[in-house]
Amino acid sequence: MEIIALREAPVALGDLERSVMDLLWDQPGAHTANDVRDALAGDLAVTTVLTVLSRLEKKGLVRRDGGRRPHRYAAASSREDHTVGLLNEVLGSVPDREAVLARFIGGIGPDEAAAVRRLLES
Amino acid sequence: MEIIALREAPVALGDLERSVMDLLWDQPGAHTANDVRDALAGDLAVTTVLTVLSRLEKKGLVRRDGGRRPHRYAAASSREDHTVGLLNEVLGSVPDREAVLARFIGGIGPDEAAAVRRLLES
DNA sequence: CCCCAAGTTCTACGTCCTGTAGAATAAAGT
DNA sequence: ACTTTATTCTACAGGACGTAGAACTTGGGG
Structure with a gap:
């Protein structure tokens, strides 16, 4: 059985990314992008939040349920x-x-x- | 006695910065920029090494002795x-x-x- | 069946950090 | 003084992040 070294990308987070993760961690469960935006301090555009959520998904930190329309996002790990x-x-x-x-x-x-x-x- | 929270800047290192620090850590003591360049893999310009050393100094990871002319550099902490x-x-x-x-x-x-x-x- | 509103993806841009180094300047030896 | 050696300045490309408008998609209501 070969062991494949799964390359854990250097998961460095920016400030906003960090805030989003903190939110997802503090309030477990599935959130919509609008939920997240409303919960964040400051007055960000939803698209901003969606961009960040996408990037976090790409980094493997967030899982998305794209089943029905308001997609749901949740932390991928604790x-x-x-x-x-x-x-x-x-x-x-x-x-x-x-x-x-x-x-x-x-x-x-x-x-x-x-x-x-x-x-x-x- | 007041305790001043010394702001530890987010000390994230790039690849080359990391290589330089590893070198300074593995070979303790004072090194010139040319020493460092020769010890590094690849064929970098000395100016490149000096730039990196300066940045590391600014980050507090490297201490420079600028007494006489080939300046000497060493890791500031273990x-x-x-x-x-x-x-x-x-x-x-x-x-x-x-x-x-x-x-x-x-x-x-x-x-x-x-x-x-x-x-x-x- | 078509349009609207809510939602999502594309595209974009400014900023900061890092790797990289030439040009310009300073100092040291002869 | 002149040449060599070393240091500082200035610069730029590429990538990550914050930020968001524009364009596209989709589920309901007419």
Whole structure:
């Protein structure tokens, strides 16, 4: 069985893209472009929102249901999974993951350290 | 004592910038622009390298010693520290750090988990 | 069956970042 | 001073994003 390295495109988000994703993550479920526009701060054109949603779809962050007419958009994966992907991407760029983890662990607060310890035990 | 939130600019690196930083990290110490150019793959102009070094300096990733004439360049912080900064930047963009850490910890291999556990004990 | 309104896709443009480097300038050695 | 070496200025192409008008599509109401 061959393992195909699925190229995870460098998923860097712009400010507006980020806002849209935050919205989709905070309010799970399917949204229309108009929904999204109304929920966003500022007074954007719907086409702007649609453009951004398309780009996010191309990046694999948003899934679209184009069944009937007001198309519905939703986050393709949870915010947590997406963020973990980013973390691993960052960690994948260094030769010594553990050295980085060492510094990272050394820098977190005691409460968070406790949480991590708990997670490791289970 | 007031704590000033030092604005960590979104330190996203391009490919060449990344290559230069990897070089400075892998070979610590002060390098001239020509050193860097010779060590890089491809056949770049020195001016290109100097431009990149300047941009990296502006981003705070490189420190320059402009004392005598071939200026010397070196990484401003270790690769590990820089990467930890990136990790925290990513984690700072989510409302629930722990939820992300939970998924992250859940996804690491047993060997790495052991390493983290060891780090937490000390 | 045709038109309208709501919705979607195309096309476009300004801006910023990055890779790339020539031209112009400054300094150092002989 | 003159030549060589190094640095700064200026520039431009390409790509990503924010932004949105123009053009096209489609489901209902006449």
